[in-house]
């Protein structure tokens with residue numbers, strides 16, 4: 001907002017009114033003053049196309065569960081549209097949940113679109129702490145619009161045309177962060193944490209390649225970068241879920257205590273289903289699903305991973 005004219009849209013008029021009067025998002029980002037120049041709007045999604053008629057860029061910042069509805073509402077939009085959500089949608093129109101670019105192909109095929117991703121806790125971005133992001137789209141004008149809007153002294157934005165790879169990284173790291181939180185909550189040690197991150201990166205990459213991504217994307221900010229951040233940083237909601245499960249909390253208690261979305265909880269099953277469909281082995285993600293579904297207790301999940309047959313490092 002310091003460099004551009006920005007409007008923040010909320011679906012809930014009462015929430016928009018509270019943001020206007022408080023100049024702060026008390027529930028979701030307390031302690032961060034909203035810039036005076038930021039316009040705060042609310043309407044029904046059906047009114048969004050008119051609101052976005054003169055926009056140079058539209059950014060969707062809902063959980064994955066809200067992405068389909070907003071892409072549908074924006075399908076005639078002429079400006080580039082980018083989403084920040086990281087995950088797979090729960091299954092809606094077929095047997096498997098979809099990534100953002102797959103949803104766009106279904107509901108808004110003519111939209112110029114992409115994702116802004118990479119290691120970025122919202123609180124640190126809002127405080128102006130140094131952050132590097134990835135602007136991902138197969139369409140150059142979308143990447144350019146994102147770089148132009150967000151590249152600044154505190155945020156470096158790198159462009160990448162491998163949208164599928166960037167999205168797989170952003171989704172799978174959430175599942176792996178639950179595993180790492182569990183590992184740290186059980187006090188299994190730093191060796192175990194490094195092993196989980198490294199083997200997690202291997203399974204993330206395998207799924208990505210099977211979904212048409214490039215291997216090098218997983219060595220970048222949206223792969224290794226976001227995995228390291230989310231798996232080791234205590235600001236991560238996904239990591240917190242793992243830590244709390246390790247303390248004996250139920251999944252419901254862990255989710256309720258967050259008050260924010262932990263996408264890994266909602267997309268872990270889809271990650272494993274899509275991997276199975278593609279013949280991709282993802283043992284860590286599978287152990288997380290068994291844990292979330294109550295088939296394994298935390299220490300049994302660790303035993304299941306450690307008890308696997310010896311294999312080559314591929």
Ligand SMILES: NC(=O)c1ccc[n+]([C@@H]2O[C@H](COP(=O)([O-])OP(=O)(O)OC[C@H]3O[C@@H](n4cnc5c(N)ncnc54)[C@H](O)[C@@H]3O)[C@@H](O)[C@H]2O)c1
Nearest residue numbers: 011028061062063064066084085086120121122260261263
């Ligand atoms: N918080 C972070 O540090 C961070 C960083 C990068 C990416 N993300 C991703 O961004 C997405 C949102 O995360 P968050 O931290 O903002 O979640 P959050 O739970 O803190 O907030 C979600 C917000 O979206 C709103 N919302 C939910 N469904 C909606 C819908 N259908 N239409 C409009 N608004 C809706 C909620 O009311 C709430 O204001 C997630 O996919 C997350 O993985 C979060």
Ligand SMILES: O=P(O)(O)OC[C@H](O)CO
Nearest residue numbers: 118119120121236237238
């Ligand atoms: O809090 P998390 O686990 O949703 O992670 C937030 C961001 O995705 C980190 O890049």
